[in-house]
Amino acid sequence: MSSPVFHYRHKSLCVEDVFLSDLAQWVGTPFYVYSAGKIGSQYLQYEGAFREVPHTICFAMKSNENLAVCRLLASLGAGADIVSLGELYRAHQAGIPMSKIVFSGVGKTEEEIAAALKAGILMFNVESSEELDVIHAVAQRLRRVAPVSLRVNPNVSVDTHRHITTGHAENKFGIPLSQAEKLFMHASRSSWLKIMGVQVHIGSQILDLSPFRETVRKLQGLIERLEEKGIFLHVVDIGGGLGVPYQGQSPVHPSELARIVAPLMKKNVRLVFEPGRFLVAESGALVSKVLYRKETGRKKFVIVDAGMNDLLRPALYEAHHPILPVHQSAALPSEKADVVGPVCESGDTFARSRLIPHVKRGDLVAFLMSGAYGFSMSSQYNARPRAAEVLVKGHEWWVVRARETLRDLVRGEKVPPYLSVKKKGR
Ligand SMILES: Cc1ncc(COP(=O)(O)O)c(C=O)c1O
Numbered sequence: 001m002s003s004p005v006f007h008y009r010h011k012s013l014c015v016e017d018v019f020l021s022d023l024a025q026w027v028g029t030p031f032y033v034y035s036a037g038k039i040g041s042q043y044l045q046y047e048g049a050f051r052e053v054p055h056t057i058c059f060a061m062k063s064n065e066n067l068a069v070c071r072l073l074a075s076l077g078a079g080a081d082i083v084s085l086g087e088l089y090r091a092h093q094a095g096i097p098m099s100k101i102v103f104s105g106v107g108k109t110e111e112e113i114a115a116a117l118k119a120g121i122l123m124f125n126v127e128s129s130e131e132l133d134v135i136h137a138v139a140q141r142l143r144r145v146a147p148v149s150l151r152v153n154p155n156v157s158v159d160t161h162r163h164i165t166t167g168h169a170e171n172k173f174g175i176p177l178s179q180a181e182k183l184f185m186h187a188s189r190s191s192w193l194k195i196m197g198v199q200v201h202i203g204s205q206i207l208d209l210s211p212f213r214e215t216v217r218k219l220q221g222l223i224e225r226l227e228e229k230g231i232f233l234h235v236v237d238i239g240g241g242l243g244v245p246y247q248g249q250s251p252v253h254p255s256e257l258a259r260i261v262a263p264l265m266k267k268n269v270r271l272v273f274e275p276g277r278f279l280v281a282e283s284g285a286l287v288s289k290v291l292y293r294k295e296t297g298r299k300k301f302v303i304v305d306a307g308m309n310d311l312l313r314p315a316l317y318e319a320h321h322p323i324l325p326v327h328q329s330a331a332l333p334s335e336k337a338d339v340v341g342p343v344c345e346s347g348d349t350f351a352r353s354r355l356i357p358h359v360k361r362g363d364l365v366a367f368l369m370s371g372a373y374g375f376s377m378s379s380q381y382n383a384r385p386r387a388a389e390v391l392v393k394g395h396e397w398w399v400v401r402a403r404e405t406l407r408d409l410v411r412g413e414k415v416p417p418y419l420s421v422k423k424k425g426r
Contacts, residue, residue: 030306038283049254063276068400070094081274139192158203201239237272284371307341326364
Protein backbone atom coordinates (compact mmCIF):
# COMPACT_ATOMS: atom_id res chain seq x y z
CA MET A 1 0.00 0.00 0.00
CA SER A 2 1.31 3.48 -0.83
CA SER A 3 -0.59 6.76 -0.61
CA PRO A 4 -0.54 10.01 -2.53
CA VAL A 5 1.58 11.48 0.29
CA PHE A 6 4.08 8.62 0.29
CA HIS A 7 4.52 7.50 -3.31
CA TYR A 8 7.16 5.97 -5.52
CA ARG A 9 9.05 8.01 -8.08
CA HIS A 10 11.60 6.11 -10.18
CA LYS A 11 11.05 3.16 -7.78
CA SER A 12 12.14 5.26 -4.82
CA LEU A 13 9.76 6.29 -2.03
CA CYS A 14 9.06 10.02 -1.70
CA VAL A 15 7.11 12.15 0.70
CA GLU A 16 5.67 15.06 -1.25
CA ASP A 17 8.65 15.93 -3.53
CA VAL A 18 11.45 14.66 -1.30
CA PHE A 19 13.14 11.24 -1.59
CA LEU A 20 13.24 9.41 1.74
CA SER A 21 16.66 8.02 0.80
CA ASP A 22 18.02 11.59 0.56
CA LEU A 23 16.64 12.39 3.99
CA ALA A 24 18.21 9.22 5.40
CA GLN A 25 21.59 10.30 4.06
CA TRP A 26 21.32 13.72 5.68
CA VAL A 27 19.79 12.85 9.04
CA GLY A 28 20.65 9.16 9.54
CA THR A 29 18.17 6.52 10.70
CA PRO A 30 15.76 6.00 12.32
CA PHE A 31 13.85 9.23 11.75
CA TYR A 32 10.26 10.44 11.62
CA VAL A 33 9.09 12.45 8.65
CA TYR A 34 5.84 14.41 8.35
CA SER A 35 4.12 15.90 5.31
CA ALA A 36 2.97 19.47 5.94
CA GLY A 37 0.61 19.20 2.96
CA LYS A 38 -1.18 16.14 4.35
CA ILE A 39 -1.59 17.69 7.81
CA GLY A 40 -3.06 20.79 6.14
CA SER A 41 -5.49 18.83 3.97
CA GLN A 42 -6.73 16.72 6.91
CA TYR A 43 -7.28 19.89 8.95
CA LEU A 44 -9.19 21.55 6.11
CA GLN A 45 -11.47 18.50 5.78
CA TYR A 46 -12.46 18.90 9.43
CA GLU A 47 -12.76 22.65 9.18
CA GLY A 48 -14.88 22.40 6.02
CA ALA A 49 -17.31 19.95 7.58
CA PHE A 50 -18.28 22.39 10.33
CA ARG A 51 -17.85 25.64 8.40
CA GLU A 52 -21.53 26.57 8.85
CA VAL A 53 -21.54 26.59 12.67
CA PRO A 54 -19.44 28.24 15.39
CA HIS A 55 -16.70 25.74 16.20
CA THR A 56 -13.13 25.36 17.42
CA ILE A 57 -10.82 22.52 16.44
CA CYS A 58 -8.46 21.81 19.33
CA PHE A 59 -5.64 19.56 18.13
CA ALA A 60 -5.04 16.74 20.65
CA MET A 61 -1.38 17.52 21.22
CA LYS A 62 -0.62 14.18 22.80
CA SER A 63 -0.78 12.65 19.32
CA ASN A 64 2.14 14.74 18.04
CA GLU A 65 3.72 17.38 20.24
CA ASN A 66 6.38 18.58 17.84
CA LEU A 67 6.49 22.39 17.88
CA ALA A 68 6.59 22.70 14.10
CA VAL A 69 3.56 20.42 13.69
CA CYS A 70 1.63 22.33 16.37
CA ARG A 71 2.67 25.65 14.84
CA LEU A 72 1.53 24.49 11.41
CA LEU A 73 -1.90 23.57 12.80
CA ALA A 74 -2.09 26.85 14.74
CA SER A 75 -1.35 28.77 11.54
CA LEU A 76 -4.42 27.11 10.01
CA GLY A 77 -6.56 28.18 12.96
CA ALA A 78 -6.33 25.23 15.34
CA GLY A 79 -6.38 25.44 19.11
CA ALA A 80 -5.16 22.63 21.36
CA ASP A 81 -6.46 19.92 23.67
CA ILE A 82 -3.79 19.61 26.35
CA VAL A 83 -3.35 17.15 29.21
CA SER A 84 -0.41 18.52 31.21
CA LEU A 85 1.59 21.58 32.13
CA GLY A 86 4.20 20.39 29.65
CA GLU A 87 1.66 20.50 26.85
CA LEU A 88 0.52 23.98 27.98
CA TYR A 89 4.15 25.07 27.70
CA ARG A 90 4.53 23.47 24.28
CA ALA A 91 1.28 25.03 23.07
CA HIS A 92 2.52 28.44 24.20
CA GLN A 93 5.87 27.87 22.47
CA ALA A 94 4.03 26.91 19.29
CA GLY A 95 1.99 30.12 19.37
CA ILE A 96 -1.38 28.45 19.93
CA PRO A 97 -3.77 31.09 21.33
CA MET A 98 -4.59 30.39 24.98
CA SER A 99 -8.21 31.26 24.22
CA LYS A 100 -8.38 28.10 22.07
CA ILE A 101 -6.98 25.67 24.64
CA VAL A 102 -9.00 23.03 26.47
CA PHE A 103 -7.42 21.15 29.37
CA SER A 104 -8.40 17.47 29.60
CA GLY A 105 -7.28 14.60 31.82
CA VAL A 106 -8.38 12.84 34.99
CA GLY A 107 -5.43 13.92 37.14
CA LYS A 108 -4.72 17.65 36.84
CA THR A 109 -2.54 18.90 39.71
CA GLU A 110 -3.17 22.15 41.57
CA GLU A 111 0.00 23.55 40.02
CA GLU A 112 -1.30 22.71 36.53
CA ILE A 113 -4.73 24.16 37.26
CA ALA A 114 -3.24 27.42 38.56
CA ALA A 115 -0.90 27.79 35.57
CA ALA A 116 -3.68 27.16 33.04
CA LEU A 117 -6.04 29.52 34.83
CA LYS A 118 -3.44 32.29 34.85
CA ALA A 119 -2.70 31.63 31.17
CA GLY A 120 -6.37 32.24 30.30
CA ILE A 121 -7.34 28.97 28.63
CA LEU A 122 -10.79 28.42 27.07
CA MET A 123 -11.87 25.78 29.62
CA PHE A 124 -11.05 22.90 31.91
CA ASN A 125 -12.75 19.63 31.04
CA VAL A 126 -13.50 18.45 34.57
CA GLU A 127 -13.51 14.72 35.25
CA SER A 128 -14.66 14.39 38.89
CA SER A 129 -16.40 16.27 41.68
CA GLU A 130 -13.15 16.41 43.68
CA GLU A 131 -11.40 18.01 40.72
CA LEU A 132 -14.21 20.56 40.46
CA ASP A 133 -13.74 21.47 44.13
CA VAL A 134 -9.99 21.87 43.63
CA ILE A 135 -10.52 24.11 40.59
CA HIS A 136 -12.97 26.16 42.65
CA ALA A 137 -10.42 26.52 45.48
CA VAL A 138 -7.59 27.51 43.11
CA ALA A 139 -9.86 30.03 41.33
CA GLN A 140 -10.86 31.56 44.65
CA ARG A 141 -7.24 31.76 45.80
CA LEU A 142 -6.14 33.41 42.54
CA ARG A 143 -9.31 35.53 42.40
CA ARG A 144 -9.96 34.46 38.81
CA VAL A 145 -13.14 32.84 37.58
CA ALA A 146 -12.40 29.37 36.15
CA PRO A 147 -14.17 28.32 32.93
CA VAL A 148 -15.30 24.71 33.29
CA SER A 149 -17.00 22.03 31.23
CA LEU A 150 -17.93 18.70 32.71
CA ARG A 151 -16.64 15.63 30.90
CA VAL A 152 -19.43 13.12 31.02
CA ASN A 153 -19.10 9.42 30.42
CA PRO A 154 -22.01 8.48 28.14
CA ASN A 155 -21.46 4.73 28.65
CA VAL A 156 -21.38 3.80 24.97
CA SER A 157 -19.49 0.86 23.49
CA VAL A 158 -17.02 1.55 20.72
CA ASP A 159 -15.52 -1.04 18.41
CA THR A 160 -11.83 -0.30 18.96
CA HIS A 161 -8.87 -1.66 20.94
CA ARG A 162 -9.72 -2.05 24.66
CA HIS A 163 -6.84 0.30 25.60
CA ILE A 164 -8.37 3.17 23.63
CA THR A 165 -12.05 3.05 24.57
CA THR A 166 -12.82 5.85 27.00
CA GLY A 167 -16.58 6.40 27.01
CA HIS A 168 -17.71 3.20 28.68
CA ALA A 169 -18.79 2.96 32.33
CA GLU A 170 -15.79 0.66 32.99
CA ASN A 171 -13.29 3.37 31.97
CA LYS A 172 -11.69 5.85 34.35
CA PHE A 173 -12.78 8.83 32.26
CA GLY A 174 -15.58 11.31 32.81
CA ILE A 175 -18.47 11.73 35.20
CA PRO A 176 -21.33 9.23 34.96
CA LEU A 177 -24.35 10.81 33.27
CA SER A 178 -26.42 9.95 36.32
CA GLN A 179 -24.21 12.24 38.48
CA ALA A 180 -23.70 15.01 35.94
CA GLU A 181 -26.82 17.12 36.62
CA LYS A 182 -26.13 17.30 40.32
CA LEU A 183 -22.56 18.41 39.66
CA PHE A 184 -23.67 21.05 37.15
CA MET A 185 -26.05 22.40 39.82
CA HIS A 186 -23.22 22.38 42.36
CA ALA A 187 -20.92 24.26 39.93
CA SER A 188 -23.64 26.79 39.10
CA ARG A 189 -23.74 27.88 42.74
CA SER A 190 -20.08 28.96 42.74
CA SER A 191 -19.20 32.48 41.71
CA TRP A 192 -15.62 31.30 41.01
CA LEU A 193 -16.72 28.81 38.34
CA LYS A 194 -18.16 29.68 34.95
CA ILE A 195 -20.01 26.78 33.36
CA MET A 196 -18.94 26.62 29.72
CA GLY A 197 -20.49 23.35 28.67
CA VAL A 198 -20.22 19.62 28.44
CA GLN A 199 -17.54 17.39 26.94
CA VAL A 200 -17.26 13.76 25.83
CA HIS A 201 -14.50 11.70 24.27
CA ILE A 202 -15.70 8.18 23.63
CA GLY A 203 -12.53 6.55 22.31
CA SER A 204 -9.95 6.57 19.59
CA GLN A 205 -9.50 5.01 16.13
CA ILE A 206 -13.28 4.93 15.59
CA LEU A 207 -14.21 3.93 12.03
CA ASP A 208 -17.88 3.10 12.65
CA LEU A 209 -19.36 6.40 13.77
CA SER A 210 -22.67 5.00 15.09
CA PRO A 211 -21.60 5.26 18.79
CA PHE A 212 -21.46 9.03 18.24
CA ARG A 213 -25.21 8.92 17.40
CA GLU A 214 -26.03 7.42 20.79
CA THR A 215 -23.68 9.88 22.47
CA VAL A 216 -25.36 12.86 20.79
CA ARG A 217 -28.79 11.56 21.84
CA LYS A 218 -27.63 11.30 25.45
CA LEU A 219 -26.05 14.75 25.34
CA GLN A 220 -29.23 16.28 23.95
CA GLY A 221 -31.20 14.77 26.82
CA LEU A 222 -28.74 16.17 29.37
CA ILE A 223 -28.73 19.63 27.75
CA GLU A 224 -32.54 19.75 27.85
CA ARG A 225 -32.71 18.65 31.47
CA LEU A 226 -30.15 21.32 32.39
CA GLU A 227 -32.10 23.99 30.51
CA GLU A 228 -35.19 23.09 32.54
CA LYS A 229 -33.10 23.83 35.62
CA GLY A 230 -31.95 27.18 34.20
CA ILE A 231 -28.44 26.07 33.19
CA PHE A 232 -27.62 27.02 29.61
CA LEU A 233 -24.45 25.68 27.99
CA HIS A 234 -22.23 27.70 25.65
CA VAL A 235 -20.04 24.84 24.44
CA VAL A 236 -20.48 21.20 23.46
CA ASP A 237 -17.17 19.42 23.07
CA ILE A 238 -17.39 16.12 21.15
CA GLY A 239 -13.75 15.12 21.75
CA GLY A 240 -11.68 13.39 19.09
CA GLY A 241 -11.61 9.78 18.00
CA LEU A 242 -12.04 9.64 14.21
CA GLY A 243 -10.05 6.70 12.90
CA VAL A 244 -7.67 6.36 9.98
CA PRO A 245 -7.25 3.46 7.54
CA TYR A 246 -4.17 1.72 8.99
CA GLN A 247 -5.16 -1.48 7.19
CA GLY A 248 -6.80 -0.03 4.11
CA GLN A 249 -10.27 0.25 5.70
CA SER A 250 -12.65 2.81 4.18
CA PRO A 251 -11.66 6.14 5.64
CA VAL A 252 -14.16 8.21 7.60
CA HIS A 253 -14.82 11.82 6.69
CA PRO A 254 -15.62 14.54 9.23
CA SER A 255 -18.72 15.40 7.18
CA GLU A 256 -20.18 12.04 8.38
CA LEU A 257 -19.57 13.21 11.93
CA ALA A 258 -21.19 16.54 11.03
CA ARG A 259 -24.34 14.68 9.93
CA ILE A 260 -24.44 12.84 13.25
CA VAL A 261 -23.91 15.89 15.43
CA ALA A 262 -26.38 17.98 13.36
CA PRO A 263 -29.00 18.05 16.17
CA LEU A 264 -26.43 19.75 18.39
CA MET A 265 -25.60 22.24 15.65
CA LYS A 266 -29.16 23.54 15.92
CA LYS A 267 -28.54 24.50 19.53
CA ASN A 268 -27.06 27.89 20.20
CA VAL A 269 -23.65 26.50 21.18
CA ARG A 270 -20.04 26.48 20.00
CA LEU A 271 -18.92 23.00 19.00
CA VAL A 272 -15.43 21.98 20.06
CA PHE A 273 -13.54 19.02 18.58
CA GLU A 274 -10.34 17.41 19.80
CA PRO A 275 -9.00 15.37 16.89
CA GLY A 276 -5.46 14.03 17.09
CA ARG A 277 -4.95 10.90 15.01
CA PHE A 278 -7.18 12.08 12.15
CA LEU A 279 -5.08 15.21 11.63
CA VAL A 280 -1.58 13.76 11.76
CA ALA A 281 -1.44 9.94 11.53
CA GLU A 282 -1.33 9.63 7.75
CA SER A 283 1.13 12.48 7.34
CA GLY A 284 3.95 10.63 9.05
CA ALA A 285 6.34 7.72 8.55
CA LEU A 286 9.14 6.25 10.60
CA VAL A 287 12.09 5.44 8.37
CA SER A 288 14.49 2.76 9.50
CA LYS A 289 17.41 0.72 8.16
CA VAL A 290 17.59 -3.05 7.96
CA LEU A 291 20.43 -4.19 10.22
CA TYR A 292 20.23 -7.94 9.73
CA ARG A 293 18.21 -10.81 8.37
CA LYS A 294 17.96 -14.00 10.33
CA GLU A 295 16.35 -17.36 9.54
CA THR A 296 15.73 -19.77 12.39
CA GLY A 297 14.22 -22.64 10.45
CA ARG A 298 10.79 -21.79 11.83
CA LYS A 299 10.80 -18.08 11.01
CA LYS A 300 12.45 -15.31 9.08
CA PHE A 301 13.30 -12.13 10.92
CA VAL A 302 14.10 -8.74 9.50
CA ILE A 303 15.89 -6.74 12.22
CA VAL A 304 15.70 -2.98 11.79
CA ASP A 305 17.38 -0.10 13.63
CA ALA A 306 14.08 1.36 14.96
CA GLY A 307 12.65 -0.23 18.08
CA MET A 308 9.58 -0.21 20.27
CA ASN A 309 11.12 2.76 22.06
CA ASP A 310 10.72 4.71 18.77
CA LEU A 311 7.27 3.41 17.76
CA LEU A 312 5.42 1.79 20.64
CA ARG A 313 1.99 1.26 19.07
CA PRO A 314 2.54 -2.27 17.71
CA ALA A 315 3.86 -3.48 21.10
CA LEU A 316 1.22 -1.61 23.12
CA TYR A 317 -1.92 -2.14 21.04
CA GLU A 318 -0.88 -4.74 18.47
CA ALA A 319 -1.26 -1.86 16.03
CA HIS A 320 -0.69 -2.41 12.33
CA HIS A 321 1.54 -0.07 10.33
CA PRO A 322 2.02 -0.64 6.59
CA ILE A 323 5.70 -1.34 5.87
CA LEU A 324 7.19 -0.28 2.54
CA PRO A 325 10.71 -0.66 1.17
CA VAL A 326 12.21 2.73 0.33
CA HIS A 327 13.64 1.28 -2.91
CA GLN A 328 11.39 -0.99 -4.96
CA SER A 329 13.09 -4.01 -6.38
CA ALA A 330 11.58 -6.98 -8.15
CA ALA A 331 14.79 -9.01 -7.84
CA LEU A 332 13.43 -11.39 -5.20
CA PRO A 333 9.84 -12.40 -4.41
CA SER A 334 7.99 -11.07 -1.35
CA GLU A 335 8.32 -13.21 1.76
CA LYS A 336 6.65 -13.78 5.10
CA ALA A 337 8.76 -12.36 7.91
CA ASP A 338 8.66 -10.87 11.39
CA VAL A 339 9.91 -7.30 11.36
CA VAL A 340 11.55 -6.61 14.71
CA GLY A 341 13.65 -3.97 16.45
CA PRO A 342 16.86 -4.21 18.50
CA VAL A 343 15.24 -3.72 21.94
CA CYS A 344 15.62 -6.59 24.40
CA GLU A 345 11.92 -7.47 24.53
CA SER A 346 10.02 -10.04 22.48
CA GLY A 347 7.28 -7.40 22.22
CA ASP A 348 9.66 -5.30 20.13
CA THR A 349 7.94 -6.55 17.00
CA PHE A 350 6.45 -4.34 14.29
CA ALA A 351 4.90 -7.14 12.23
CA ARG A 352 4.46 -10.88 12.69
CA SER A 353 4.54 -13.29 9.75
CA ARG A 354 3.71 -10.38 7.43
CA LEU A 355 4.10 -10.75 3.66
CA ILE A 356 6.58 -7.99 2.80
CA PRO A 357 8.84 -7.22 -0.16
CA HIS A 358 12.25 -8.84 0.19
CA VAL A 359 14.68 -6.49 1.93
CA LYS A 360 18.33 -7.04 2.81
CA ARG A 361 20.93 -5.60 5.19
CA GLY A 362 21.38 -1.86 4.54
CA ASP A 363 17.98 -1.35 2.85
CA LEU A 364 15.62 1.31 4.14
CA VAL A 365 12.02 0.62 5.14
CA ALA A 366 9.20 3.04 6.01
CA PHE A 367 6.54 2.38 8.63
CA LEU A 368 3.65 4.40 7.26
CA MET A 369 0.85 6.12 9.19
CA SER A 370 3.14 6.87 12.10
CA GLY A 371 2.41 10.59 12.48
CA ALA A 372 0.12 10.12 15.50
CA TYR A 373 1.20 8.57 18.81
CA GLY A 374 4.54 7.76 17.20
CA PHE A 375 7.30 10.08 18.37
CA SER A 376 5.11 11.41 21.20
CA MET A 377 5.06 7.95 22.81
CA SER A 378 8.74 7.29 22.21
CA SER A 379 11.23 6.80 25.02
CA GLN A 380 14.90 6.19 25.66
CA TYR A 381 14.31 2.58 26.77
CA ASN A 382 17.47 0.49 26.37
CA ALA A 383 19.40 3.81 26.46
CA ARG A 384 18.49 4.59 22.88
CA PRO A 385 18.56 8.29 21.97
CA ARG A 386 15.23 9.40 20.50
CA ALA A 387 14.98 9.71 16.72
CA ALA A 388 15.14 12.89 14.64
CA GLU A 389 11.96 14.44 13.21
CA VAL A 390 11.73 16.07 9.78
CA LEU A 391 8.97 18.20 8.25
CA VAL A 392 8.55 18.23 4.46
CA LYS A 393 6.69 20.80 2.38
CA GLY A 394 6.89 20.33 -1.38
CA HIS A 395 10.57 19.89 -2.18
CA GLU A 396 11.72 21.62 1.02
CA TRP A 397 12.45 19.94 4.35
CA TRP A 398 13.58 20.87 7.82
CA VAL A 399 14.91 18.88 10.78
CA VAL A 400 12.28 19.96 13.33
CA ARG A 401 13.81 17.93 16.15
CA ALA A 402 17.43 16.89 16.25
CA ARG A 403 18.33 13.30 17.01
CA GLU A 404 19.20 12.98 20.69
CA THR A 405 22.83 12.54 21.62
CA LEU A 406 24.45 10.22 24.16
CA ARG A 407 24.76 13.23 26.49
CA ASP A 408 20.98 13.65 26.33
CA LEU A 409 20.69 10.16 27.80
CA VAL A 410 22.30 11.18 31.09
CA ARG A 411 21.15 14.83 31.26
CA GLY A 412 20.09 15.71 34.81
CA GLU A 413 21.51 12.55 36.38
CA LYS A 414 24.06 12.76 39.20
CA VAL A 415 26.04 10.14 41.04
CA PRO A 416 26.27 10.92 44.81
CA PRO A 417 29.81 11.91 45.87
CA TYR A 418 30.28 8.75 47.95
CA LEU A 419 29.87 6.66 44.78
CA SER A 420 31.79 8.86 42.40
CA VAL A 421 34.56 7.22 40.42
CA LYS A 422 37.90 8.97 39.91
CA LYS A 423 38.39 9.14 36.16
CA LYS A 424 41.80 7.89 35.02
CA GLY A 425 44.25 10.54 33.82
CA ARG A 426 42.89 13.29 36.11
C1 LIG B 1 -9.75 13.75 25.92
C2 LIG B 1 -9.19 13.35 24.61
N1 LIG B 1 -9.46 14.13 23.55
C3 LIG B 1 -8.96 13.84 22.32
C4 LIG B 1 -8.16 12.73 22.12
C5 LIG B 1 -7.63 12.46 20.75
O1 LIG B 1 -8.09 11.29 20.23
P1 LIG B 1 -7.80 10.90 18.72
O2 LIG B 1 -6.34 11.01 18.52
O3 LIG B 1 -8.30 9.54 18.57
O4 LIG B 1 -8.55 11.88 17.86
C6 LIG B 1 -7.87 11.90 23.20
C7 LIG B 1 -7.04 10.69 23.01
O5 LIG B 1 -6.75 9.92 23.84
C8 LIG B 1 -8.40 12.22 24.48
O6 LIG B 1 -8.15 11.46 25.54
